[in-house]
Amino acid sequence: MHRSILYVEDDILFGETIEEFLIQSGYEVVWVRSFEAAMQESYQREYDLFLLDIKLPDGDGVAILESFRKNNINTPTIFLTSKQDALKQSFREGADDFLTKPVDLEELLLRIEAVMRRAGKSQKFQIGDVTCDLESLTLQKGDETYILQSKEAKLLELLWQRRGKVVSKEEIFEELWSDADPSDGALRVYIARLKNIFGKERISNIRGVGYRLEA
Structure with a gap:
C-alpha cells in the first residue's frame, strides 16, 4: 500500500502542485481545503502523515493539530506555512516539522521521509x-x-x-x-x-x- 497523507491547503494552485508532486513520489494524497473538511476526513480513517497549512478560510492548522492531539491522534505532522508567528504554538501542540512557503519540493520530500522514519512509518x-x-x-x-x-x-x-x-x-x-x-x-x-x-x-x-x- 502507498503511504497516505492528509493534506490541508486552501490555495488551489499551490495545493495542486504539492498534491501532484507527492502522488508522483509514491504517496496516496487526500487533499482538503478547509478546517471543517480536515476534521471530518481525519476521523474517517488513519493516515501516515498530516501536512497542514496554518491559515485556512474557516480556522487554522494549529487548531486542527490541537484537536487531533487532544483526541489521541498522534500522526506525524508537518506544517507548510508563511505565517511565522504561529510556529511556536504549533510545536507546543505536537508538530514534528515545518517548511516555509514557497516550498522546495525535494526538501519537502526529504523532510516527509525523515519524519516518517522517526515515527517508524517508512518501512x-x-x-x-x-x-x-x-x-x-x-x-x-x-x-x-x-x-x-x-x-x-x-x-x-x-x-x-x-x-x-x-x-x-x-x-x-x-x-x-x-x-x-x-x-x-x-x-x-x-x-x-x-x-x-x-x-x-x-x-x-x-x-x-x-x-x-x-x-
Missing part, C-alpha cells in the same frame, strides 16, 4: 506492482512473495530514498559494507535479483557511476 512503500516491506524483508508481487537478504534490503532502501537519482557504487559500498571489504560481484547479484523482481526498466545501470531506481 513500507510501493514500486509499480510490488509492495515492499523492509521491516519484514519481504516483497509482494501478486501472489509471489520474495524474501530479501539484509544487504538487499539496505540496497533497495537506499535506491528508494534516492529514487530518480543516480546512487554511486561508492555510496552503495559504504552503506552495505561499512564493516567489511566491499564486493562488486555480490552487488551485481543483488542488482540482478531486484531487476528480475521489479523489471529491468525500473533499475538503470549508469555505466562507471552507479544505479538509478525509477519509481
Whole structure:
C-alpha cells in the first residue's frame, strides 16, 4: 500500500502542485481545503502523515493539530506555512516539522521521509506492482512473495530514498559494507535479483557511476 497523507491547503494552485508532486513520489494524497473538511476526513480513517497549512478560510492548522492531539491522534505532522508567528504554538501542540512557503519540493520530500522514519512509518512503500516491506524483508508481487537478504534490503532502501537519482557504487559500498571489504560481484547479484523482481526498466545501470531506481 502507498503511504497516505492528509493534506490541508486552501490555495488551489499551490495545493495542486504539492498534491501532484507527492502522488508522483509514491504517496496516496487526500487533499482538503478547509478546517471543517480536515476534521471530518481525519476521523474517517488513519493516515501516515498530516501536512497542514496554518491559515485556512474557516480556522487554522494549529487548531486542527490541537484537536487531533487532544483526541489521541498522534500522526506525524508537518506544517507548510508563511505565517511565522504561529510556529511556536504549533510545536507546543505536537508538530514534528515545518517548511516555509514557497516550498522546495525535494526538501519537502526529504523532510516527509525523515519524519516518517522517526515515527517508524517508512518501512513500507510501493514500486509499480510490488509492495515492499523492509521491516519484514519481504516483497509482494501478486501472489509471489520474495524474501530479501539484509544487504538487499539496505540496497533497495537506499535506491528508494534516492529514487530518480543516480546512487554511486561508492555510496552503495559504504552503506552495505561499512564493516567489511566491499564486493562488486555480490552487488551485481543483488542488482540482478531486484531487476528480475521489479523489471529491468525500473533499475538503470549508469555505466562507471552507479544505479538509478525509477519509481
